[in-house]
Amino acid sequence: MDRALLLVGVAGVGKSTVAGAIGGILTAAGLATAVVDSDALAQFGPRPDGGSGFYDRLKCTNLGAVWANYRAVGARFVVVSAGIDSAALRDRYAGSLAGCEVRTVRLIARPDRGTGAQTGGFEDFTVVNDRPVAVVAGEVIARAGWGQGQSTG
DSSP: OEEEEEEEOSTTSSHHHHHHHHHHHHHHTTOOEEEEEGGGGGOOOSOOSOOTTHHHHHHHHHHHHHHHHHHHTTOOEEEEEOOOOSHHHHHHHHHHSTTEEEEEEEEEOOGGGOOOOOOOSOOSEEEEOOSOHHHHHHHHHHHHTOOTTOOOO
């Protein structure tokens, strides 16, 4: 089974930066890995008469298509940075990642940074993003169980 990480957290906590670092580490280890910043999947406007949640629906639809394309060329790991704020939206994102075992990781800032509510209660685990990005990325990989020598099969 393929594997996916959804990196979630408040704006500015470093989701995209950590996702890129995770992708670099996995790729360097020889694991075919895609990295997707969900914000890039809904750069569209003005919003048509799609009502509330239009951009989240667009992101999930586009994520499904992008993941299918990456998977077709050999990706078996995908790291997605996303502004997910509910279990229902997390489930929608996970549904877009066909064939993946999905883990949700909440990145949080140091508690003294005052970034507001940092937990959603739907993540598999949290990681404090208060160290060099490579260290944080390594912790996420280890806690997700994606250690060296991982394969899909």
